[in-house]
Amino acid sequence: MSIMEQIKETIESSPVVLFMKGTPQFPQCGFSARAVQILQACGAEFTHVDVLANPEIRANLPQYSNWPTFPQLYINGELVGGCDIAIELFEKGELQKMMQTATANP
Numbered sequence: 001m002s003i004m005e006q007i008k009e010t011i012e013s014s015p016v017v018l019f020m021k022g023t024p025q026f027p028q029c030g031f032s033a034r035a036v037q038i039l040q041a042c043g044a045e046f047t048h049v050d051v052l053a054n055p056e057i058r059a060n061l062p063q064y065s066n067w068p069t070f071p072q073l074y075i076n077g078e079l080v081g082g083c084d085i086a087i088e089l090f091e092k093g094e095l096q097k098m099m100q101t102a103t104a105n106p
Ligand SMILES: N[C@@H](CCC(=O)N[C@@H](CS)C(=O)NCC(=O)O)C(=O)O
Pocket: 021, 029, 031, 058, 068, 069, 070, 071, 081, 082, 083, 084, 085
């Protein structure tokens, strides 16, 4: 499987996926730490990928999604954005709704 196929599979493997530096327990960058805090405040489950432990993903995800930096948040297979956009959506109360809808069991 090519790296682009692997990335696609990962993004589609879970309703909410955060590509970040480090892990939710031990974030390795303030931007990633902030994104984790916000997702946790939304109270819905999310999957994470540590791009520091996956250099191929770090090198190729920016091309895949046309977004240059980390963290990168995907909901239902689509890029939402980075830390700034996550904060903005959270402050408007929209991220909570997006995550609840994405992770709700019918
Ligand atoms: N304003 C950005 C901050 C993220 C950012 O600037 N990330 C940088 C430093 S952690 C980055 O990912 N650089 C590319 C790299 O390290 O591969 C956001 O909203 O997410």
